[in-house]
Amino acid sequence: MSFEDVLVQVFQPYFYYSIIVLTVSFVCIKIAVKCCPFLGSKSKSLLYLIPIVAPLFVMLSFPPKIAIPAVSYSLIGSFSVPLHHGAMLFNPFHSVQPSLPPTMVTLVALSTSQILSLTGIICLAGLAFGGIYAVTTLVMGDWIASRLLNVINLDSDEYGWLQTEIAKIAKKLSISTPQVALIEDLRPNAFTMGNGRKTKLVFTIGLLNILDKEEILAVASHELAHVKNHDFFFKTISNALTAVSFFNPLAYLAFFNSQREREMLADENGAKLLQKPDSLANALTKITSALKDLPNESRLIRITSNLLVTSPIIHRPQILSGHPKINLRLKNINQLTAAKPKRLKPSRLIVAIMLTSLIIVAGVATTYALVNVQSGYVTPKVVLSGASYVKGLSNDLNGSHIILVDSNWTSSSMLEQIYSLQNSNPKIIPPSNQASQNALPTFNQNQAAHMTPQMPLFSSQPNLTNQIAIIYALTNGNGTTLFIKI
Amino acid sequence: MWSQAMSEEKKPGFSQYNIDGKALEAFLGPLEANIMEAIWGSKKTPITVREIHAALNKTKKIAYTTVMSTMDRLFEKSLLDRKIEKGRGGLYYVYWPKLEKQNFQKSAVRKVLASLIGNFGEAVTSCLIEETDMDEEERKALLDQLDKIKGNKK
Numbered sequence: 001m002s003f004e005d006v007l008v009q010v011f012q013p014y015f016y017y018s019i020i021v022l023t024v025s026f027v028c029i030k031i032a033v034k035c036c037p038f039l040g041s042k043s044k045s046l047l048y049l050i051p052i053v054a055p056l057f058v059m060l061s062f063p064p065k066i067a068i069p070a071v072s073y074s075l076i077g078s079f080s081v082p083l084h085h086g087a088m089l090f091n092p093f094h095s096v097q098p099s100l101p102p103t104m105v106t107l108v109a110l111s112t113s114q115i116l117s118l119t120g121i122i123c124l125a126g127l128a129f130g131g132i133y134a135v136t137t138l139v140m141g142d143w144i145a146s147r148l149l150n151v152i153n154l155d156s157d158e159y160g161w162l163q164t165e166i167a168k169i170a171k172k173l174s175i176s177t178p179q180v181a182l183i184e185d186l187r188p189n190a191f192t193m194g195n196g197r198k199t200k201l202v203f204t205i206g207l208l209n210i211l212d213k214e215e216i217l218a219v220a221s222h223e224l225a226h227v228k229n230h231d232f233f234f235k236t237i238s239n240a241l242t243a244v245s246f247f248n249p250l251a252y253l254a255f256f257n258s259q260r261e262r263e264m265l266a267d268e269n270g271a272k273l274l275q276k277p278d279s280l281a282n283a284l285t286k287i288t289s290a291l292k293d294l295p296n297e298s299r300l301i302r303i304t305s306n307l308l309v310t311s312p313i314i315h316r317p318q319i320l321s322g323h324p325k326i327n328l329r330l331k332n333i334n335q336l337t338a339a340k341p342k343r344l345k346p347s348r349l350i351v352a353i354m355l356t357s358l359i360i361v362a363g364v365a366t367t368y369a370l371v372n373v374q375s376g377y378v379t380p381k382v383v384l385s386g387a388s389y390v391k392g393l394s395n396d397l398n399g400s401h402i403i404l405v406d407s408n409w410t411s412s413s414m415l416e417q418i419y420s421l422q423n424s425n426p427k428i429i430p431p432s433n434q435a436s437q438n439a440l441p442t443f444n445q446n447q448a449a450h451m452t453p454q455m456p457l458f459s460s461q462p463n464l465t466n467q468i469a470i471i472y473a474l475t476n477g478n479g480t481t482l483f484i485k486i
Numbered sequence: 487m488w489s490q491a492m493s494e495e496k497k498p499g500f501s502q503y504n505i506d507g508k509a510l511e512a513f514l515g516p517l518e519a520n521i522m523e524a525i526w527g528s529k530k531t532p533i534t535v536r537e538i539h540a541a542l543n544k545t546k547k548i549a550y551t552t553v554m555s556t557m558d559r560l561f562e563k564s565l566l567d568r569k570i571e572k573g574r575g576g577l578y579y580v581y582w583p584k585l586e587k588q589n590f591q592k593s594a595v596r597k598v599l600a601s602l603i604g605n606f607g608e609a610v611t612s613c614l615i616e617e618t619d620m621d622e623e624e625r626k627a628l629l630d631q632l633d634k635i636k637g638n639k640k
Contacts, residue, residue, distance in 0.1 A: 150536055150574070158551045182550065184536055185576025204576070205554070294577060301576055 005115075013062040015119035018055035019248055020370045026051035026250045028363040030257075035359070036352045041265035045234075048258035052241040052251050056130075059244065064123035067114040126244040134240035137307070141236065142194030146181075148304050151193070151202055154180045161213070166201060166220050169273055173228045175199075182208075185301070187294050188287045191312040192223045195232045207313075210290050214276060215283035219313050222270030222280060229269065231262050239307060264332050271333050281333045287314050288326050503598050513594045514565075517548075517556050522565065526587040532569070532580035557581055565590070603632070 010016060029047050033039060039047070136144075145151070156163065163180050170177040178192065178199040188207035193200045201223050208216065226232075238255050245251035271277035291314070314326075504511060510519035524541045525533060539553040560566040561581065568581045585593065602610045611632050615625060 148574070149576075152536060152539070152550045154551070155549045158549045183576065184534060184578040186570060186579070187577055206577070295572060297576060 008068070008115075009117065009119050012065070012068060012117055012119050014059050014064040014123050017062060017371060018058040018123070018245060020367055021054040021058055022051045022245055022248055022254070023250055024363050024367045024370070025054055026254050028359045029254075032356050032359050035355045038349075038352070041261045041268065042229075045258045045261035045265065048254050048261065049238060049241070051254040052238065052245060052258075055245045055248075055251075056241060059123055059127060064120040064127070065117050066120050066124070068117040068120065069114060122247050126246050129246060130240040130243040133243055133307070134236055137236045137239070138195070138233075141232075141307075142198055142200065145193050145304050146200070149183050149185075149202075149301065151181045151183055151200065153200075154182060159208075162216060162220070165217050166224070169217075169221055169224050170227075172273065173224055175224065175227050178224070178227060187297060188290050189312050189314060190219045190223055192226050192232065195230075199227050199232070201227075206290070206294075207287065210286055211283055214279040215286065218270065218274055218276075218280035218283045221273040222266050222313060225266040225269035225273070226262075229262065229265060231266065234262060235259065264329065267329055267333055268336060271336050277333060277336050281330050284314065284326060284329060284333075503601075510591075513598075515556075517552065518560055518565075521553065521556055521560060522583065522587075522590075525566070525581065525583050532571075532582040534578055534580055538581075 029050060033044055033047065154163065159180065166180060167177045176197050176199070178201040181200045181202045183202055183204050185204040186206040186209075188204060188210050190201070190203045190207050193202060201220060203216070203219075207219065211219065238258055242251045242255040267280065271280045274280060503513060510522060513519075514522065520542060521538055524538050525531075528537070528541065530537065535554045535557050536550070538557065539548065539550045542548050542553060557566060557568075561568050564584060566581045567584050568579045570577055571580045583590070599610075611629070614628065614632075620628065
């Protein structure tokens with residue numbers, strides 16, 4: 001695969017645009033979040049979703065294709081033609097430009113063919129992963145997780161005090177009381193699974209062993225805050241969107257940033273439900289220190305908790321974690337008990353708004369500029385209307401136009417595009433009769449230099465500024481080659 | 487909890503004998519006896535609380551935490567041994583019996599008998615002889631056995 005082939009693959013709009021919008025929006029949002037300290041965890045978590053939502057819209061607007069047209073050029077040769085108005089030469093190969101005398105016509109074969117779009121397949125795979133994951137998780141994610149983690153539902157009389165307290169908190173939050181369950185894991189942790197009435201609040205035996213009642217309740221409040229915030233749904237959708245852009249590492253960063261903010265939000269909301277908000281901080285500290293002495297969780301638990309389970313109370317610290325660092329969480333919880341921060345001054349608010357607007361404008365401009373980079377590589381139409389070739393031609397001494405050689409019979413719309421650069425009302429006249437198509441002369445590359453073009457197939461309307469372009473066709477064993485005489 | 491010293495060597499023990507209890511229930515509580523039977527009857531060794539809970543639940547509904555605390559107690563009594571294993575569900579305890587069923591029964595009967603003979607010597611001997619329908623030879627063998635036990639005791 002040549003470098004040009006790679007570019008053609010990369011510059012497909014569904015792939016290229018989705019990478020550009022994700023990258024630019026992620027950088028902009030990261031800066032905006034830093035610049036706007038008054039943003040709450042909820043707003044931040046929603047903002048971080050934008051970079052992973054944007055590629056989905058790109059792919060819906062530019063549906064990924066499995067096959068894409070590819071263009072290849074080859075220099076056939078050049079020959080003299082008697083021209084009254086001078087020759088107009090088109091040649092995408094800079095090495096041959098521009099020193100040909102005006103009476104020479106250069107033949108360049110432009111072949112369009114369908115090739116497999118690897119990036120299209122990647123994008124379609126992402127869409128399929130995302131879709132299948134979202135449906136599976138929403139429909140049966142809790143069932144799968146229960147099976148994988150061997151979740152045991154508690155009877156109503158087991159840990160009765162805990163179930164009663166959980167019911168009270170759930171009532172306070174106006175959510176349905178979740179089923180309380182256990183897993184045998186000795187590592188302290190807790191998490192929620194499922195959605196709505198199927199929600200389960202799962203504790204590990206390890207957690208129940210090391211925490212006192214108040215701390216267990218604090219953990220329960222944190223988890224119930226996740227339920228209240230619809231984090232199962234939020235996480236499923238975020239995961240599905242990340243799967244759509246699975247080929248872009250920034251998608252994972254955006255996802256983890258968003259999840260961290262949800263975690264902070266659950267900490268805040270959970271702590272507010274407690275008489276002693278400190279107990280959540282104590283619980284987190286105890287859990288963290290207990291986990292230090294225990295081996296890492298198995299890969300299955302990590303994957304299950306990332307994909308199927310909402311928000312375990314804690315994750316082992318790692319670079320790519322949906323959980324913020326423990327000291328950040330403790331600081332966040334402690335702030336709740338401290339005096340409420342003063343409201344932002346109007347002057348600072350204006351600065352923040354202006355800065356945000358600036359970031360948005362910069363983001364849009366960057367996206368626009370980056371999107372234009374690919375314009376020369378996407379389709380033959382764009383290739384030929386691409387700035388470099390056409391500008392070169394219009395600077396020609398003869399002030400004349402176009403010129404193209406093409407092996408594709410169905411290229412009239414492409415030609416139309418080219419003419420339209422100089423004529424607001426272009427019209428391609430199709431071959432006058434079928435016989436002329438069949439009677440095309442056979443073409444031999446060696447003969448090209450001495451061949452006189454004949455049998456016009458298409459001609460543009462004569463109202464092109466000062467020339468008439470006549471397109472000729474020659475056929476060889478590999479197909480038909482078109483060229484133009486002006 | 488998991489840092490509990492499990493290497494501590496204790497003899498499997500029970501502290502009471504229930505005259506009305508059937509089979510193992512003479513030595514153990516009903517649930518303890520059921521759990522021990524389930525563990526001995528299981529093809530899988532070692533086994534988790536969850537698996538025993540699932541096995542017991544087939545015949546009678548029982549709470550997981552009850553099984554968990556009972557197995558913990560059986561471990562304390564040294565009837566079961568346990569270790570932490572890393573597996574699909576995370577880190578969890580797996581249990582196995584310290585003695586095979588027959589060895590346990592033998593050891594338990596011996597303990598009860600030793601206690602009875604120690605406390606009520608002659609009465610135990612004559613009761614045994616009266617209670618059982620034996621011929622002369624069997625009776626002689628039993629008396630020899632009892633003499634031996636007594637001798638050991640001294």
